Amino acid sequence: MTTFELFFDLVYVITLTRVTQYMAQEHSGLGVLHGVLLLALVWFSWSAYAWLGNQARADLGVVRLGMTLAMAGVFVIALTVPEAWDDSPGGLYGPLVLPCAYLLVRSVHLVIYAHLARGDRGLLRQIAVSWPPVLSGSALLIVGAAIGGRWQTALYAAAIVVDWGGVYLTSRRGSWRIHSAPYFTERHQLFVIIAIGESLIAMAAGATDRPLGVPLLAAGVLGVAAAAGLWWLYFDVVSLLVEHRLAETRGRARLSLAVNAYGYAHFPIAAGIVLTALGVEGVVAYADSGKGLGGFYAGVLCGGAATYLAGLLLFGRISAGVWGPFRLAAVCLLLAWLPAAVVLPPLAGLSGVVVLLAAVAACETWWYAELRRSVRPEQGSNDPV
Known part of the structure; x- marks a missing residue:
């Protein structure tokens, strides 16, 4: 992986942050739905360039030129996120700028x-x-932006189904190339780190203009x-296990694993992180309010963590053919905790989520100790790996 790709990823950090801010400002279920649709566009555009980087070095020649142009397109998407559904007075029509920028990003990818x-x-x-x-998906996005209202939401969802579904049907037994399994897995691991890093940014945003005190x-x-x-829960075992599996497989089996486990199963993982971050931002913002966390922030906090774990379950099922019993139980417990998190103080609501995540991590560390040792690098050495 090159430093240019790290530079390329910075625009996605900004875009994820803008989407999180948008959902916080909308503060509604519809706003969360809009945010998830935007996250789907962001994810699929990033994933496309992860495949491109596996074909040739990203920091040389036409690839670097094209990815620079794509970076500009993604940054335009980030700028237009607040106006994705409602245009602000003056200037260009924001809802239409976003899908046009998205079409540019996807087209540049295929041309390169x-x-x-x-x-x-x-x-x-x-x-x-x-x-x-x-092109069909982008056309639906543009038509939806031109019509606006509920039709825009419906057409955005349809566009994602058409784009994702069409690419999936043509790719799972297609002719894409995975030249380097370690590179491919590392790129996706980095995106997870980006999403987790964005959660810390969101948490800091929640502390803006709040007095420093024990609750904060x-x-x-x-x-x-x-x-x-x-x-x-992602990096300790499962990502390493799937990295080994991808490196060991060949031909169509490798392509199928890459498309399913990374191209598609990673979206709920990334979306779950962003939604959890939005919930934590609400906890930080209202830590000293003395009131319940409320339905919106409790919903995205518990629902986001449950979505993340569900994505990990799907990731494990596709790559290893097994369901993680501890993670499945945690999904159910998180959803059961949601009504309590609504009425409990913000710190108590977040504490319950943290305890559940820690419990799953502890149980898996104990239960999968032998598997953990088999996939992790040798421990006990101070030599750099």
């Missing part, structure tokens, strides 16, 4: 890929059959603990 695929008939054919769902400090500590729990 076609340039790199010269001489590879299978890959060129794969790129050719990817254009229809991309306690909320900060609990927020960091929640982020650490999310990190642990």
Whole structure:
């Protein structure tokens, strides 16, 4: 992985932050739905360039030029997030700018890929059959933005179904190439780190203009603990296990695993982190209010953590063929905790989520101790890996 790709990822950090801010300002179920739809667009555009970077170095020649243009497009998306559904007076029509920028980002990706695929008939054919769902999905986004209102939400959802579904049907047994399994898994691991880092940014945003006191400090500590729990549940075992599986598989089996486990199962993982971060932001903002956390922040906090764990369950099922019993139990317990989190003080609501995440991490560390040792690098050495 190159430093240019780290630079490229910075615009996604900004975009995730803007989407989280948008949902916080909307403060409604519809706003969360809009935010999740935007996250889907953000995720799929990033995922496309993770595949591109596996085809050729991102910091050289036409790839660097194209990815720089894509960065500008993603930054435009970030700027237009607050106006994705409601245009502000003056200037360009925000709802229409966003899908046009998205179309640019996706088109640049396919054009660069076609340039790199010269001489590879299978890959060129794969790129050719990817254009229809991309263009059809983008057209639905543009029409939805032009119409506005409820139709925009419906057409955005339809666009994602068309784009994701079309790419999936043409890709799972297609001719994409995975030249380096370690690179591919590392890129996706980095996106998870980006999302967790954004959760810390959101937590800090919640502390803006709040007086420094014990409740605020306690909320900060609990927020960091929640982020650490999310990190642990992904990076301690499961990501390493799937990395080994991807490296060991070949041909169509490797492609299928990459498409399903990383291209699609990682979206609920990333979305769950962002929603959990939104909930933690609310806890930090109202830590000393003396009132209950409320339905909105309790819903995104518990629902976000449950979505994250459900994504991990899907990730494990696709890659290893097993369901994680501890994670499944935690999903049920998080949903059961939701009504209590609504009425309890914010710190108590977040404490329950942190305890559940910590319990799952502790149980899995004990239960999968042998598997954990088999997939982790040798411990006990101070030599850098």
